[in-house]
Amino acid sequence: QVQLVESGGGLVQAGGSLRLACAASGRSISAYDMGWFRQAPGKEREFVAGLRWGGSSTYYTYYADSVKGRFTISRDNAKNTVYLQMNSLESDDTAVYYCAARFGSRWSDEASEYNYWGQGTQVTVSS
Numbered sequence: 001q002v003q004l005v006e007s008g009g010g011l012v013q014a015g016g017s018l019r020l021a022c023a024a025s026g027r028s029i030s031a032y033d034m035g036w037f038r039q040a041p042g043k044e045r046e047f048v049a050g051l052r053w054g055g056s057s058t059y060y061t062y063y064a065d066s067v068k069g070r071f072t073i074s075r076d077n078a079k080n081t082v083y084l085q086m087n088s089l090e091s092d093d094t095a096v097y098y099c100a101a102r103f104g105s106r107w108s109d110e111a112s113e114y115n116y117w118g119q120g121t122q123v124t125v126s127s
Contacts, residue, residue: 002026002116004099009121012089016125020084022099022118030077033102036084037111038095038123047109048097049073049084062109066092091127096120 008020020036035050050062051073061073072085082099100114108114 002029002032002101004101004116004118006097006099006118006121009097009123011124011126014090014125014127016089017085017087018089018123020086020097020099020121020123022082022084024080024082024101028077029075029080029082029101031103033104033107033114034073034075034082035100035102035109035111035114036073036082037098037100037114038093039098039120040095043095045098045111047111050107050109051075051082052107060107062107064109086123089123089125091125093123094125095123097123 003025005023031053033052036048037045038048039045052060054060070088075082098120099118101116102114
């Protein structure tokens with residue numbers, strides 16, 4: 001079992017930055033696919049960014065078109081933690097952000113294919 005706890009959300013002005021953290025416990029997530037998703041009020045949960053282990057020390061990153069060039073996903077295996085650096089934040093980025101993990105044979109950005117979820121952290125961007 002993997003437990004995930006997000007932190008780092010808050011209120012920020014448009015154009016500002018936040019860094020979210022997802023701390024995992026229970027087992028090492030170094031070989032897990034990790035994803036950040038978000039859900040705004042009245043909307044479906046959507047993929048934001050993800051990391052897939054490619055063997056050895058190789059990781060592949062994936063981003064939703066809406067955040068490419070602004071958000072960066074990274075991981076620190078020694079801390080069993082995944083991060084989401086969010087820059088140039090816009091009001092449309094306002095949502096609850098969730099960290100998720102899965103162990104699969106191929107990459108997926110579908111929320112339904114992730115087995116483990118954190119409780120979420122609120123990000124509010126004021127314009």
